[in-house]
Amino acid sequence: MSIRERLSGNEAIATAMRQINPDVVAAFPITPSTEIPQYFSSYVANDKVDSVFVPVESEHSAMSATIGASAAGARAMTATSSCGLAYMWEMLYVAASDRLPLALALVNRALSGPININCDHSDAMGARDAGWIQLFSENNQEAYDNMVMAFRISEHPDVRLPIMVCQDGFIISHGVENIELLEDDVVKNFVGEYRPEHYLLNASEPLAIGPYANPPYVMEAKRANLQALENSKKVMLDVAADFERISGRKYSFxxxxxxxxxxxxxxxxxxxxxxxxxxxxxxxxxxxxxxxxxxxxxxxxxxxxxxxxxxxxxxxxxxxxxxxxxxxxxxxxxxxxxxxxxxxxxxxxxxxxxxxxxxxxxxxxxxxxxxxxxxxxxxxxxxxxxxxxxxxx
Structure with a gap:
């Protein structure tokens, strides 16, 4: 049975994160996404999740820590906005090329300049060629639903790519709307346990993640990234069909x-x-x-x-x-x-x-x-x- 609530978009995303119960969340505050790690850190402090929360010194560090956790075999997440995403730029490409299925909640905000903290899509559009999956949300309900579906898409063995769930800054992130939440156990069963096939902490399979690539290998890596994105289309539809069965809400491209x-x-x-x-x-x-x-x-x-x-x-x-x-x-x-x-x-x-x-x-x-x-x-x-x-x- 769904749970009727009144939540802001940031609260909706944080609630989805709590229900997903990731292994690691690393984050650095930036308006208007700050509330997401703020809410989540309170869940950690109050033992509502089993997650490790990593407060870092910058957004570049937030993405680096999320990449490290994902490479080690953890289900990992972060959140940011605007210049924070720009500060992650180098690491966005690393996450995609290393085929790491981590998730980022992006609260869309204009990139400077002129200095501005309000909504546009310049942050997400600048990252559109980094090899990530990008989902956009019309309202708080879609922001929540997209985050619940995110890991099912990104962790699929035919995909294994990072995913970005976007919502408009302040308009959605701070606007309070009626929303229908799924029950915690329903989300837990829908998302499932993360069982990576290859990861750094697997002692029986020594491997390197993110090594230097000589010219004979770079184009093949990019082509594989492209194929994974193509594969994600079918996976997204399959996940959306499963989500409709538990929520009654229908999604497509x-x-x-x-x-x-x-x-x-x-x-x-x-x-x-x-x-x-x-x-x-x-x-x-x-x-x-x-x-x-x-x-x-x-x-x-x-x-x-x-x-x-x-x-x-x-x-x-x-x-x-x-x-x-x-x-x-x-x-x-x-x-x-x-x-x-x-x-x-x-x-x-x-x-x-x-x-x-x-x-x-x-x-x-x-x-x-x-x-x-x-x-x-x-x-x-x-x-x-x-x-x-x-x-x-």
Whole structure:
């Protein structure tokens, strides 16, 4: 039986961590993720988990300690935000190339500068090519659910990769919502015991983890990492199906919202997807065939599945909560456009940068995107394909 609670996103993540009961959690505080290790350290102090909590001197050390614990054969986790993730940068690539199934709770916050502590996706987008699995959450419930599913995906023998569970800073992390928790024993049975096949503390199998790779081996290692990401797609679907059986909540690579006959489709990630759904509902009430794709699994990117979902629309608007500074497109926009091109889909396409540094995202602002799409369909021309939404002046 589910447990009804009112929790912030950070509390929801910490609760999932308590139920998972990892062997090691190493962390260093940074706003707005600080509450996650704070809550978890209280669980350790009050004997609610069997975990070892490692307070370290920096985020680089937090990821290093998490990597060391995972390499030793422990189920290991950490949490961070923004510049903390940037400080981990070197070690993110090490975790993926060493094929370590550790988990990171990322509370999305703008990278400086200018100095800002509010939400955008610049931290996660900067790490998108590090070889990790990345799941994005629309709300507190999804943040909790994604974390409960994380280790089942990352620890699968066909995957064995680190996983990043993302939630929008302050909007989700500090916003309190109604949430349905699973019972502790249900989560324990769902996640299962971690039994690594190869690990440093296995005295019967001496091995090295993370050795220097000469040129003849580096490309093969990267190709193996890529294959593991490809394998994670099927694993994610299988885990989501098992999760639906215990929770009643259904997940996939993305959510299609009112896309059955949509002429105009928005592709978006994170908390703003809920605002986008309200805009779609308002437009539908006026007879406008609007729809929305909310991406949940950003890495690996489900290109063919998204192209299939968009194959009948007239105009696509892709929403990036970050700036790539290539003057052409954002990271989500680039992936969606590539998916459409490879599938031979010729829908009109426009890419928006929105919500940087915590800029408000309203129903009215997202409705204006659909209005732009309708103008594009009527005129037959896109004009400027890369635009900023709600820019002052």
């Amino acid at each position: 993305f959510e299609s919202y009112r896309m059955e006959d949509a002429d105009y489709a928005m592709v978006i990630m994170g908390s703003a997807a809920g605002t986008g759904k309200d805009a779609v509902d308002a437009l539908r009430s006026m007879g406008i065939r609007a729809g929305l794709i909310k991406v949940r699994m950003f890495r690996p990117f489900p290109a063919s599945q998204i192209a299939e979902a968009l194959k009948n629309v007239k105009v696509v608007a892709c929403m990036d909560r970050t700036e790539s500074f290539n003057t052409v497109t954002g990271p989500l926009g680039a992936d969606v456009r590539c998916a459409l091109y490879d599938a031979g889909i010729h829908a009109k396409f426009v890419n928006y940068v929105y919500g940087l540094g915590g800029r408000d995202v309203t129903v009215a602002s997202l409705t204006s995107v659909y209005e732009d799409m309708m103008k594009i369909a009527a005129d037959g021309t896109v004009g400027q394909t890369y635009r900023y939404l709600s820019l002052k002046g």
